[in-house]
Amino acid sequence: MTSPGTPAKLPIVIGLGTGQTLAFGTTLYLPAILAEPMAIELGIPPGWAFGAFSLALIFAALLGPKAGARIDQFGGRTVLAVSSLIFAAGLALLGTADSLTMMCVAWCVIGVGMSMGLYESAFATLSWIYGHDARGPITGITLIAGFASTICWPITAGLEAEFDWRMVCYFWAVMHIVLGLPLNLFLIPRTRSADKTTGEDETPKTSPALTKLSRQDIFNMPMILLAIVFAASWFTATAMAAHLPRLLQISGMDAAGALIAASLVGPAQVAGRLAEFGLLKKMHPLISSRLSALTHPVGAVLLLIFGGPVGMLFTSLHGIGNGILTIAKGTLPLATFGPAGYGARQGYIMAPSRFAQAAAPFVFGLLIDDYGQYAILLTIGLGLVTFVALMMLRHRPYGIGESA
Numbered sequence: 001m002t003s004p005g006t007p008a009k010l011p012i013v014i015g016l017g018t019g020q021t022l023a024f025g026t027t028l029y030l031p032a033i034l035a036e037p038m039a040i041e042l043g044i045p046p047g048w049a050f051g052a053f054s055l056a057l058i059f060a061a062l063l064g065p066k067a068g069a070r071i072d073q074f075g076g077r078t079v080l081a082v083s084s085l086i087f088a089a090g091l092a093l094l095g096t097a098d099s100l101t102m103m104c105v106a107w108c109v110i111g112v113g114m115s116m117g118l119y120e121s122a123f124a125t126l127s128w129i130y131g132h133d134a135r136g137p138i139t140g141i142t143l144i145a146g147f148a149s150t151i152c153w154p155i156t157a158g159l160e161a162e163f164d165w166r167m168v169c170y171f172w173a174v175m176h177i178v179l180g181l182p183l184n185l186f187l188i189p190r191t192r193s194a195d196k197t198t199g200e201d202e203t204p205k206t207s208p209a210l211t212k213l214s215r216q217d218i219f220n221m222p223m224i225l226l227a228i229v230f231a232a233s234w235f236t237a238t239a240m241a242a243h244l245p246r247l248l249q250i251s252g253m254d255a256a257g258a259l260i261a262a263s264l265v266g267p268a269q270v271a272g273r274l275a276e277f278g279l280l281k282k283m284h285p286l287i288s289s290r291l292s293a294l295t296h297p298v299g300a301v302l303l304l305i306f307g308g309p310v311g312m313l314f315t316s317l318h319g320i321g322n323g324i325l326t327i328a329k330g331t332l333p334l335a336t337f338g339p340a341g342y343g344a345r346q347g348y349i350m351a352p353s354r355f356a357q358a359a360a361p362f363v364f365g366l367l368i369d370d371y372g373q374y375a376i377l378l379t380i381g382l383g384l385v386t387f388v389a390l391m392m393l394r395h396r397p398y399g400i401g402e403s404a
Contacts (some may be wrong), residue, residue, distance in 0.1 A: 007187070008144045008279055009035055009130075009137050009140070010130070010138070011066055011134050011187050012126075012135050012137065012188060012189070013140035013141055013144070014144070014187070015099045015183040015184070015186075015187030015188065016056035016080075016122045016126070016137075016141045016183075016187075016188070017140060017141040017142075017143065017144025018144060018179070018183055019080065019084075019117075019122075019146050019148060019179075019183045020118070020119065020122055020142075020144070020145035020148070021144060021145045021148045021151060021152070022148075022152075022172075022176065022179060022180050023083070023087065023113075023114075023117050023118055023180070024118065024145060024148035024149075024152075024173060025148040025149070025151060025152025025153075025155075025156070025172075025174070026087060026091060026152065026172040026176070027056065027110060027113075027114055027118070028241050028357075029148060029149050029152050029153060029156075029241055029243055030053075030152075030156065030172075031050055031053045032153065032241060032242050032243070032244070032245065033153060033154055033156045033157050033160060033168075034047070034156065034160060034168060034169075035049040035050055035053070035242075035361075037160060037164070037165045038097075038103065040162075040392050041165070042097070042100060042103065043101065044100050046365070047362060047366065048100060049103070050242060050361035050362050050365055051361075051362050051382050052100065052104045052107045053107055053242075053358075053361060054358040054359065054361060054362055055104055055107045055108050055111060055358070056107040056108065056110045056111030056114055056350055056358075057111060057114070057354050057355070057357040057358035058111065058354065058355065058358045059108055059111030059112055059113050059114070059115060059237075060112075060114035060115040060118070060354045061115075061350075061351045061352075061353075061354025061357075061358070062115070062351075063111075063112060063115035063116070064115045064120055064346075064350055064351055064354060065347030065351060066115075067079055067115050067116045067121055067343075067346050067347065068119075068120060068124050068342075068343030068344050068345070068346045068347035069120065069308040069343060069344040069347065070119070070343075071121060071124040071125055071343040072124065072128065072137050072341060072342065072343040072344055073127055075125065075128050075129070075188075075189075075190065075191075076121055076122070076124060076125025076128060076188060077125075077184065077185070077188040077189070077190060079116050079117075079121055079125075080117055080121055080122070080184040080188060081118065081126065081181060081184040081185045081188075082116060082120070083113045083114075083116035083117025083184075084113075084117065084176045084177070084180040084181040085176075085181065086109060086110075086112050086113035086116070086117070086176075087110060087113040087117060087173070087176045087180065088174070088176040088177050088180075088181075089109055089173075090106055090107070090108075090110035090112075090113055090171040091106075091110065091170070091172050091173035091176070091234055092169065092170060092173040093105065093106040093109055093165040094106035094107065094110070094169045095165075095168075095169030095170045095173070096166075097166075101261070106111050110319060119142075119145075119326065120328065120343075120346045120347065120350050121343075122141055122330075123138055123329070123330035123342075123346060124342055124343030124346055125188060126138055126141070126330075127330075127339045127342040127343070128339075128342070128343070129189065131339045132334070132338070132339060133338070134330070134334060135285075135330075135331050135334065136277075138330040138331060138334075139273055139276060139277045139327050139331075140277075142269075142273050142323065142326050142330075143217055143270055143273045143274065143277070146266055146267075146269035146270040146273055146323055146326075147266045147267070147270060148266065149241065149262070149263065149265055149266045150263050150264075150265075150266030150267060151266070152228075153259070153262070153263060154263070155341060156168055156172075156232045157259070159171055164293075166181070166225065166373070184403075185269060187255050191354060197326060203376060212273075221257035222336050222337075222393060222394070223345070223348070223349060224347050225389045225390075225392055225393050226332060226333060226336070226393070227348075227349050227350075227351075227352045227353070227395075228352075228385065228386075228389045229289070229293075229328075229332075229389045229390055230329055230349060230350060230353045231352040231353045231355070231356040232291070232356070232382040232383070232385045232386045232389070233322070233325045233353075233382070233383075233386050233390055234350075234353040234354075234357050234360075234380075234384050235353075235356040235357065235359070235360045235382055236296060236322075236360075236379040236383065237322050237325075237326075238356075238357040238361060239360040239361065239363075239364035239379060240265070240318060240322075240379075242360065242361040242364070242365070243361070243364055243365060243368060244258075244262045244265065244315065245258045245262045246258075246368065247368065247373065247375070247376065248261055248262060248308065248311045248314075248315070250307070250368065250372050250373050251303055251307045251308050251310045251311060251373045252307040252308025252311075253308040257308075258311070258313075259309070261311045261312045261314075261315045262315060262385055264312055264315045264316055265318060265319040266319065267319070267323070268315065268316040268317075268318070268320050268323065269319045269320070269323030269326070270317025270323065271316075271319070271320055271328070272292065272319065272320035272321065272323030272324045273323045273324065273327055275320075275324070276288050276323075276324050276327050277367060278331065284335065285327070285328055285331040285332050285335055286332065286335070286390060286393055288324050288325065288327075288328070289325060289328040289332060289390050290323050290387060290390045290391065291324070292320070292321040292322075292323075292324035292328070293321065293325065293383055293386040293387040293390055294321070294383065294387055295317040295318065295320050296317065296318045296322070296379060296383045297379075297380045297382075297383035297384060298317060299313060299314040299315075299316070299317030299318050300314065300318075300376045300379060300380045300383075301380065302317075303373070303376065304373060304374070304376065304377075307373075321383075325386075326364030329346075329350070332393075333345055333346060333349060336393075339397070363378075364378070364379075
């Protein structure tokens with residue numbers, strides 16, 4: 001039962017989860033469907049279309065720490081609402097692009113929105129509201145947003161087939177105004193949870209408002225290991241988001257089967273998050289993260305050996321692991337460092353991930369061009385790097401609701 005002064009969790013989780021579904025479906029998952037028709041109409045190689053998308057990820061990396069620090073200080077309501085407006089503006093601009101230059105400008109605008117409107121900001125918002133009790137809500141929004149590809153890929157593909165890629169951009173721009181903006185404005189509270197140490201219905205005196213981190217706060221082994229974990233895992237996740245249907249076709253599946261198999265990633269992510277919420281809930285998040293780091297490498301090895309017939313198994317294993325690791329992006333920093341300065345730390349931890357994401361569509365696309373399905377050897381290696389880095393992290397025996 002929600003204690004007095006604590007904002008009710010369910011409406012916030014539903015609002016943030018729906019908003020994150022829209023945000024991911026119209027940013028990270030957009031190029032997988034639209035990059036090729038964009039490139040054809042503008043007369044550029046598809047790799048350049050993915051390269052333009054990479055600019056968005058670079059902007060997200062550079063601006064993410066500032067957005068996180070602001071959420072630490074003031075909460076996420078305004079930051080997330082502004083991100084909806086920026087997403088809408090960027091997508092509308094993308095729809096009008098008539099050259100590679102204009103496409104790059106549009107993706108840069110979208111990248112500003114991504115620095116403010118994706119999981120890092122949502123997790124920081126929940127940490128600001130609930131402090132150590134944010135693990136449950138973090139899992140909740142990832143359960144909902146895990147369907148981003150399952151929902152948005154078919155809608156994007158259907159609209160592109162019926163109309164064109166420009167209409168798709170305009171449609172999603174409108175959705176950010178009529179759906180994303182109201183959710184962020186009206187369901188995210190202005191105040192955080194009451195101070196549980198005093199029982200008073202007010203902003204906690206021990207609020208996580210540490211917005212300036214020292215060099216020791218940033219450059220220490222746990223921060224570096226977490227940065228490696230998330231950079232490696234997000235490279236793989238972004239590479240799969242951009243190229244999974246193509247990879248499955250190269251492995252022996254037909255186009256329709258590849259799209260169906262790729263769409264299983266969303267439900268598989270949700271299945272992994274349900275397992276984390278249920279079976280693994282009482283474990284330290286480090287343990288569930290170590291287990292999930294191995295699912296993509298195992299599935300990828302099976303895909304290399306058996307090809308298309310195990311495509312659905314591969315996407316399911318990839319989705320399960322990615323689903324749990326997505327929760328870990330929110331819970332591991334919270335378990336390791338606590339809620340003080342959470343948003344700023346998230347920004348710094350995730351900055352290398354954004355650069356890895358920026359490189360992923362272009363690099364993995366080139367590898368597929370040259371090596372076909374064997375490009376997946378890179379993501380197998382990154383999965384093993386993720387596992388080793390997680391094994392090197394110190395296992396703290398306290399729960400998220402306790403102090404170190």
